[in-house]
Amino acid sequence: MTRHAERLRQFDALPTPEKDRLRREVRVLVLTGLGLNCEAETEAAFRLCGARPERVHLLDLLEGTARRRLGDYPVLAFIGGFAFGDHLGAGFVFANKIRYRLYDQLVEFIERGGLSLGVCNGFQTMTRLGLLPGLDGDYRTPLATLAPNDRPGYRDAWVSLGFDAASPCLWTRGLSQMDLPARHGEGKFLASEVTLGRLREQHQIVARYLGADGAPTQAWPANPNGSPDAIAGICDPSGRLFGLMPHPDAFLYPFHHPDWARRRALGTAGTQGDGLAIFQNGVDAAAAALG
Amino acid sequence: MSPTSAVRIEVAVRPELPDARGAGVERTIQSFLGIGVRRVRTRDVYRITGGLDPREAEKLRAELTDPVLQVSALGKLEGERFDFAIGVGFKPGVTDPVGKSAKVAVEDTLGRKLGATGAVYTSTLYLLDGVDRAQAERVALELLANPVIQTTHLQSFEEWRAQPPDLSVPVVPGHDTPAVARVDLSGSDAELERLSKQKLLALTLGEMKAIRDHFRAQAAGELRRAAGLGSEPTDVELECLAQTWSEHCKHKIFNATVRYREGDGEPEVIDSVFKAYVRGTTEAVERAVVAREGKSWLVSVFHDNAGVVEHDDQHHLVYKVETHNSPSALDPYGGAMTGIVGVNRDPFGTGLGAELSSNVWGYCFASPFHSGPLPKGLLHPRRIRDGVHQGVIDGGNQSGIPYGRGWEIFDHRFLGKPLVFCGTVGVLPVTVAGRPSHEKAALPGDAIVMVGGRIGADGIHGATFSSAALDESAPIQAVQIGDPITQKRMFDFLVEARDLGLYRAITDNGAGGLSSSVGEMAEKPGGARLELEKAPLKYAGLAPWEILLSEAQERMTLAVAPEHVAPLLALAARREVDATAIGAFTSDGYLHVTHRGKTVGLLEMAFLHEGDPDLDLTARWVPPRFDEPRTPPPADLGQTLVAMVGRLDLCSNEAKARHYDHEVKGLTVIKPFVGVRSDVPAEASVFLVRHGSLSGYVLSEGVNPFYSDIDCFAMAQAVVDEAVRRQLAAGARLDRIALLDNFCWPDPVAGPDNPDGEYKMAQLVRACRGLYEAAVAYGAPLISGKDSMKNDSRMGGVKISVPPTLLLSAIGRIDDVNGAVTLEPKAAGDVVYLLGETRDETGGSEYFRLRGERDGLVAELGQPAPYVGNKVPELDLATTLPRYRALESAIRAGWVRSVAVPAKGGLGVALSRMAMAARLGLDLDLNAAADLARLEPDVALFSESLGRLVVTVAARDTASFEACVAGTACHRLGSVVSAPTLTLRRGSAALVSVAVDALVTSFQATLGGAS
Structure with missing residues (x-):
């Protein structure tokens, strides 16, 4: 954390062309296949942030037929989708494949300082694997789960997220609030009271669902799944691993926002989508580590 | 343990945690069945075969359980x-996608394969509290299970406790492959007709005779004798011909010679309404485009699985809409899911394969609140609606495809058969592996490779089944179950194979299965040899004709050059996708089918594709007369408007629609819902074609079966006009709109049990003429279409026919999505205009049906809902097109801030939708338009006159806007106001003054709870 913070301070001070050069060196492994489906927008997001995303099919990674090994990438993206149809629980079969066939590479990747972002199905997979919340450096024991929403069924609607400014999360530096679409049927974050207490204490609850008053809420539809403490996303204690139910990859351009047409007419639409900031933070953290 | 005995694992949510699935079922039992169940808990049950030892069983139990939750x-x-306890599992042979995924997890966990006999069978256990046995039986049959595909197992607590756990698994009993039979066609006409019906061939007497004569003539031939075949067709041959010649595949009615007359006038002979009006439209439009622009933007129309149009120098757009009505009537969930994943394969099977970009859906149902009698054998419309939605939700979401358009229409005549429209837009790179992507052809010698799922008995006779009326004899195997994840994985693999240039042609396996896909692909090379024993099966015991005809899902057929077979199969293996070479294309003029080395079918290609005798039909048009309302109009127009926006056909279906993905892929610009709270349906949707480019496509549609009761000519013109206006409203270019036609008709072939067939055929002719005239005038070609011509139900001895329904789907081009326009007014102070003329055109209107209900009138079974009226909206093509062009210029100039399209419900409902979307008020004077001033107030508000648009413009741009649209019937009605009240005046007299909140409440209440 401190090492990263120091590197980031140095990176922030660099002139833009130098930053861009370092960003271009950030290879992002976008894990695909088996029913995942957010590869195009995730790839676009990382590319817009100056990095070099590469789509890699999980089976190629497992069989060693991919161009590179997991350890060759500083950033790993667990994308959204319906891996194996969410059968047996969201992320379950996909995570199981990784657990039995890729786990050592994955833990090595993390222990060597890799950054990882899990969105929606990706967050579910990371949680199922035990990568999150990653308490006490244990990235193997699942301590939490993303249970079915209180109101059953997949639902697609935009929500408002608030970020914990005191969180160590490298992906959300400087962010306070953002609208993103929630698109899931299993997003209710469940863990024991002890675990939840530690997550709060360590500011690992990075993102919460906000009500119209700007405060975290338990009320549907602002909180789409009934997550306790309005939890929308968490990070590991190092802040390098971040999982989030709503989709930052779905707000890359101003016109992704559902109220864009009105904002454009009133001149408040902005020039880029808010979700991009999360990817930029991740890329910059990885670039800073390279530098 | 023996390899066939099963290990059973039960998984439940921890007792201290809420069981969301159980709670959902609990609410549905209470609200839908009216049974006061106290509590429902659920469990997942896995039965695993494959010889697990106790240690493995325990390891799996632990691994299949989420320790935090379960x-x-x-x-x-x-x-x-x-x-x-009610256990719900699948019948033998029914696709179990969860079981398939579970098998992957089991094998990964154990680190070994389960072997040939190993499988995972899933079921769900529902534990009910507070019901008696009879109630539990109702819950099982009316809510939880569909006996067409599922089994139920009901036990009391005592029975459950006393009996050992159920370890049985639904295995298809293995037996020897049935032999190939020769079919004796030497009988009398009556016997031939009986045979056709009995074998579900849906062949007419004439067709049966043509087949008999053909094989008699062929018997002497060298080839047939050498193959050991005689003068009678084998069952393989007869079944293959029946599929290929089915109405579903061959469109015999659209290709028939029709004698059409009006009243007692002179008959007119039309040589195929398809050629005259559908293809005729496209040819006329294309000629005009070429004359104007020097070249056409149509890339491939009518001959492939979907239509293809130019988009830019990198991509073409591909679009197809299909229906899946009969299967959805029998098994709403499975039938509708197969509808969406099935139509996904059409763009993918077009050219060398388009990537899928967005889906559309539209449904015609009877009211989910139907409380009248239900003919025996029909499912309640609420159950159909819930199942159809869930099927398309799961099919679309799991495939990673967002939806762009979704609509629902309700009429009690859809009680017999719902109409389930599903469509998919694809994006096709202009060149693929160095070749033009829209062309494909198998060459003689190319291998036939089947990719994707395996073949089972599911979906046999789908094409012939949908070519007949729905009655109790409907075969259960006509229903297929989709497995979207298997298909998604197949598509991912095929995109890789496509870009590597590993195949030469591709088509999908839909209706008719291999008989249809191979039969079609073999047309160009001039023949094929198919070795059926090589086709991978789900289980043993399928007859050769069943393998050939099975409509088991998730399969594509490829033509692969010999040198590419090995790399293609290797890539498939790497992606864990099934791919098998099952024969080769030839040039000998025959579809030659073998099974274990023996010829079981030898069909002349020419006879297969051209041997079907033409149909002759008669059509007679006599204009109908309907009642006009007999009581005075409602006094309170404000309250009437509130009631109108809550009508089933006009209200919000957001409670269902939000369960569909709206934006996966990150290419959605204008989503299906717009407005400051995103809760009012958009007039049209806008999508990017790819990341990194700002050009996009616009989706819209028109559909209005209510006008068909009065005149299908007007109906067809109205739906074209609505689809085009919606395009314009979103900012599409008027000169790049392409249309798709989907006809869903009641049987128009007159016969003893179809006495008004000539009238229905006349309705079809008139619809086609209306379509032709409007589409040609708007310069919008028809690029693809589909007809479903037997939408009649005879369940329980009651005949119910759907009203003639034409869905017109439009896809347009927008050069820069930053210029897209939405429905909601943007700010108070903006000026509101109405473009277009309003006339007294209340026939077939939503308002008249509301009046009928107010007068306590109920539709007779099979008849339209009163009042129908007679003054159906008519399209004035001389004035609409100049108006649209003027508005297009104004939009392009940036002067237009919002556009609404008055359609069903008329001007009143269009204005309400604008106010609701913005949560702002409108203050308007109807006297500002002379035509509105002349009409009765209720007619002014609710007449459904075509060609109209409501537009808002910022005050600073009004002069420019007015100059731009001058002379096109532009009326300045008033302005947008911040106080959220919709105020409609005539001069100083208020007609309507309603709070926007009151409109919203009504709009959302009707279907808000029925989710």
């Missing part, structure tokens, strides 16, 4: 009390 046990999970 508890589990081998065998039965004890500890909970309940009154009744």
Whole structure:
């Protein structure tokens, strides 16, 4: 954390062309296949942030037929989708494949300082694997789960997220609030009271669902799944691993926002989508580590 | 343990945690069945075969359980009390996608394969508290299970406790492959007709005779004798011909010679309404485009699985809309899911394969609140609606495809058969592996490779089944179950194979299965040899004709050059996708089918594709007369408007629609819902074609079966006009709109049991003429279409026919999505205009049906809902097109801030939708338009005159806007106001003054709870 913070301070001070050069060196492994489906927008997001995303099919990674090994990438993206149809629980079969066939590479990747972002199905997979919340450096024991929403069924609607400014999360530096679409049927974050207490204490609850008053809420539809403490996303204690139910990859351009047409007419639409900031933070953290 | 005995694992949500699935079922039992169930808990049950030892079984139990959320046990999970347990599992042979995924997890966990006999069978256990046995039986049959595909197992708590855990698995009993039979066609006409019906061939007497004569003539031929075949067709041959010649595949009615007359006038002979009006439209439009622009933007129309149009120098757009009505009537969930994943394969099977970009859906149902009698054998419309939605939700979401358009229409005549429209837009790179992507052809010698799922008995006779009326004899195997994840994985693999240039042609396996895909692909090379024993099966025991005809899902057929077979199969293996070479294309003029080395079918290609005798039909048009309202109009127009926006056809279906993905892929610009709270349906949707480019496509549609009761000519013109206006409203270019036609008709072939067939055929002719005239005038070609011509139900001895329904789907081009326009007014102070003329055109209107209900009138079974009226909206093509062009210029100039399209419900409902979307008020004077001033107030508000648009413009741009649209019937009605009240005046007299909140409440209440 401190090492990263120091590197980031140095990176922030660099002139833009130098930053861009370092960003271009950030290879992002976008894990695909088996029913995942957010590869195009995730790839676009990382590319817009100056990095070099590469789509890699999980089976190629497992069989060693991919161009590179997991350890060759500083950033790993667990994308959204319906891996194996969410059968047996969201992320379950996909995570199981990784657990039995890729786990050592994955833990090595993390222990060597890799950054990882899990969105929606990706967050579910990371949680199922035990990568999150990653308490006490244990990235193997699942301590939490993303249970079915209180109101059953997949639902697609935009929500408002608030970020914990005191969180160590490298992906959300400087962010306070953002609208993103929630698109899931299993997003209710469940863990024991002890675990939840530690997550709060360590500011690992990075993102919460906000009500119209700007405060975290338990009320549907602002909180789409009934997550306790309005939890929308968490990070590991190092802040390098971040999982989030709503989709930052779905707000890359101003016109992704559902109220864009009105904002454009009133001149408040902005020039880029808010979700991009999360990817930029991740890329910059990885670039800073390279530098 | 023996390899065939099963290990049973039960998994439940921890007792201290809420069971969301159980709670959902609990609410539905209470609200839908009216049974006061106290509590429902659920469990997932896995039965695993493949010889697990106890240690493996325990390891799996632990692995299949989420420790935070669940508890589990081998065998039965004890500890909970309940009154009744209902186990719901699949019948033997029915696709079990969850079981398939579970098998992957099991094999990964064990680190070994389960072997040939190993499989995972899933089922769900529902534990009910507070019901008696009879109620539990109702819950099982009316809510939880569909006996067409599922089995139920009901036990009281005592029975459940006393009996050992159920370890049985639904295995298809293995037996020897049935032999190939020769079919004797030497009988009398009556016998031939009986045979056709009995074997579900849907062949007419004439067709049966043509087949008989053909094989008699062929018998002497060298080839047939050498193959050991005689003068009678084999069952393989007869079934293959029946599929290929089915109405579903061959469109015999659209290709028939029609004698059409009006009243007692002179008959007119039309040589195929398809050629005259559908293809005729496209040819006329294309000629005009070429004359104007020097070249056409149509890339491939009518001959492939979907239409293809130019988009830019990198991509073409591909679009197809299909229906899946009969299967959805029998098994709403499975039928509708197969509808969406099935139509996905059409763009993918077009050219060398388009990537899928967005889906559309539209449904015609009877009211979910139907409380009248239900003919025996029909499912309640609410159950159909819930199942159809869930099927398309799961099919679309799991495939990673967002939806762009979704609509629902309700009429009690859809009680017999719902109409389930599903469509998919694809994006096709202009060149693929160095070749033009829209062309494909198998060459003689190319291997036939089947990719994707395996073949089972599911979906046999789908094409012939949908070519007949729905009655109790409907075969259960006509229903297929989709497995979207298997298909998604197949598509991912095929995109890789396509870009590597590993195949030469591709088509999908839909209706008719291999007989249709191979039969079609073999046309160009001039023949094919198919070795059926090589086709991978789900289970043993399928007859050769069943393998050939099975419509088992998730399969594509490829033509692969010999040198590419090995790399293609290797890539498939790497992606864990099934791919098998099952024969080769030839040039000998025959579809030659073998099974274990023996010829079981030898069909002349020419006879297969051209041997079907033409149909001759007669059509007679006599204009109908309907009642006009007999009572005075409602006094309170404000309250009437509130009621109108809550009508089933006009209200919000957001409670269902939000369960569909709106934006996966990150290419959606204008989503299906717009407005400051995103809760009012958009007039049209806008999508990017790819990341990194700002050009996009616009989706819209028009559909209005209510006008068909009065005149299908007007109906067809109205739906074209609505689809085009919606395009314009979103900012599409008027000169790049392409249309798709989907006809869903009641049987128009007159016969003893179809006495008004000539009238229905006349309705079809008139619809086609209306379509032709409007589409040609708007310069919008028809690029693809589909007809479904037997939408009649005879369940329980009651005949119910759907009203003639034409869905017109439009896809347009927008050069820069930053210029897209939405429905909601943007700010108070903006000026509101109405463009276009309003006339007294209330026939077939939503308002008249509301009046009928107010007068206590109920439709007779099979008849339209009163009042129908007679003054159906008519399209004035001389004035609409100049108006649209003027508005297009104004939009392009940036002067237009919002556009609404008055359609069903007229001007009043269009204005309400604008106010609701913005949560702002409108203050308007109807006297500002002379035509509105002349009409009765209710007619002014609710007449459904075509060609109209409501537009808002910022005050600073009004002069420029007015100059731009001058002379096109532009009326300045008033302005947008911040106080959220919709105020409609005539001069100083208020007609309507309603709070926007009151409109919203009504708009959302009707279907808000029926989710």
